[in-house]
Amino acid sequence: MTTLAERTRLITPPGTSKMRVLANELKAAGIHVVNFAAGELDFDTSPVVKTAAKAAIDAGRNTYTPTLGLASLRKAVAKRISARLGVDYAPGEVGLTAGAKQALYNAAMVLLNPGDEVIVPQPYWVTFPTQVEICGAIPVFVDTRDNGYRLLASSVERSLTPRTRAIIINSPNNPTGTLYEERELKKIARLAIAHNLWIIFDECYAELIRDGHQHGNIVQLCPEVKERTILVNSFSKSLALTGWRLGYVAAPEAVIKAMENLQGHTTSNPNSISQYAVEAALADDDTAFIDEVNRRLQARLLLAHELVTHMEGIVAAPAEGAFYLFLNIQSKIGRRFGDVVVRDVDHLCELLLSQARVAVVSGSAFGDASGIRVSYAISDDDIREGLTRMTEFFNSIH
Numbered sequence: 001m002t003t004l005a006e007r008t009r010l011i012t013p014p015g016t017s018k019m020r021v022l023a024n025e026l027k028a029a030g031i032h033v034v035n036f037a038a039g040e041l042d043f044d045t046s047p048v049v050k051t052a053a054k055a056a057i058d059a060g061r062n063t064y065t066p067t068l069g070l071a072s073l074r075k076a077v078a079k080r081i082s083a084r085l086g087v088d089y090a091p092g093e094v095g096l097t098a099g100a101k102q103a104l105y106n107a108a109m110v111l112l113n114p115g116d117e118v119i120v121p122q123p124y125w126v127t128f129p130t131q132v133e134i135c136g137a138i139p140v141f142v143d144t145r146d147n148g149y150r151l152l153a154s155s156v157e158r159s160l161t162p163r164t165r166a167i168i169i170n171s172p173n174n175p176t177g178t179l180y181e182e183r184e185l186k187k188i189a190r191l192a193i194a195h196n197l198w199i200i201f202d203e204c205y206a207e208l209i210r211d212g213h214q215h216g217n218i219v220q221l222c223p224e225v226k227e228r229t230i231l232v233n234s235f236s237k238s239l240a241l242t243g244w245r246l247g248y249v250a251a252p253e254a255v256i257k258a259m260e261n262l263q264g265h266t267t268s269n270p271n272s273i274s275q276y277a278v279e280a281a282l283a284d285d286d287t288a289f290i291d292e293v294n295r296r297l298q299a300r301l302l303l304a305h306e307l308v309t310h311m312e313g314i315v316a317a318p319a320e321g322a323f324y325l326f327l328n329i330q331s332k333i334g335r336r337f338g339d340v341v342v343r344d345v346d347h348l349c350e351l352l353l354s355q356a357r358v359a360v361v362s363g364s365a366f367g368d369a370s371g372i373r374v375s376y377a378i379s380d381d382d383i384r385e386g387l388t389r390m391t392e393f394f395n396s397i398h
C-alpha cells in the first residue's frame, strides 16, 4: 500500500470514546456497567424541536440550504446572541455548523498558520490540541490545576511568546465542570488586545449552570474584544440533540466569510431538518426545557457530591456548570488494589471497569494524569449504584 499523509499521525481517536466503546461491549455481553463516560445529556429533546423536525420532513425540506445556514436562522441566532450579551451581532457575523466541533475546526483552519502558537488551558477538551496540530500550529498548555482548575491571566501571560496567535477558552469547562472567573476573563481580554491575539471562546455549556453560579462571556465582559473573538456554541447540549449536529459560531464578518468558503468545500450546510427544528425552538423562546434540565442536573449533582464525600483521598474540582465531576485520584496511583499496583490513571480506569463495572473517562484524554471525568447526566439510580461501587473500589486501594 502507498503511504498515508503525514498528518494522519497527528490524528488519534478521541480518548473520550475509548471507555464508551468498552462499556458498550460489556453491556452487549449482558453485564451491567454504570456508564459515567458519556458526554451528552440523557434527556429527550424538547417537544417543540421534535414537532418542527417532523413538519420539516413532511414539508419535503430536503434540499441544500445556504452553506452557513438558513438566512432566517442566522438572523434568529444573531438576535439571540445580541440580546444575551448586550453587544450587537449582525446575521453576517453568525454561521451555523455541524456542531460546535465544526465551528472550532473552521476557526482553526481560517485563523492559524503553521508554526503559530495557541494557548490551551489544561485540562482541555480532547479535540482542541488535535485541531490546532492539524493546522500545523502548536498547542501551548497552561495548567489550571494549581489554581483549583480556574484559568489565571497571569499564567496565560507567562506562556505568551511573539509566536502566540490565539487562545482557546472553554467555560463552563469540559472536563472539569468549572467556570472561569469573570475577573480573570477580563484580564485575559486585555492581554489579547495588548498582544493582538484571537480568542476562541467555546461556551457550549453556557446554558447548563448550577445553582448560585453565573457564566461570564468574554465579549459581554469586555466588548472591545468582539473584533478578535470567535464565539463557539452549540444546540447539542442545551437542546439535548447531540446527534442532530447543529452548532454555531459568531465572529467578525471576514472570519465568517472565510469559514463559509471553507465549509462550502467540506460539508456544505449543516443538516437542514435540524435547522428548521432549532429555528422553531428559538422562535418559541420558552425556557421551560432548559430550566427542567438544570433542575434535574442540580439534584443529581447534590446526590453525586454527597456520595463522593465517602471516597477516601478523592477531591472533586468545583462543579459549577456542564454536567461533569472531575475527581482528583492522584492519591491512588502507585498504591495496591489487592495484589495489583495501580500504575497510572489509565490503569485505574481499566480496573474501575473490570472490577467495579463502572466506566469513566481517564484524565489522560484531557492532558491530566491525576484526574478522571464522571458525567452526572445519568439516572439517579445509576449515580447511586455507580458511585457506591466506585467508593468500595477506591477505599480498598491501600
Ligand SMILES: Cc1ncc(COP(=O)(O)O)c(C=O)c1O
Binding pocket: 039, 098, 099, 100, 101, 102, 125, 170, 173, 174, 202, 204, 233, 234, 235, 236, 237, 242, 246, 247
Ligand atoms: C467543550 C466542547 N466543545 C465542543 C464540543 C462539541 O460539541 P458538538 O456536539 O456541538 O459538536 C463538545 C462536546 O462534547 C465540548 O465538550
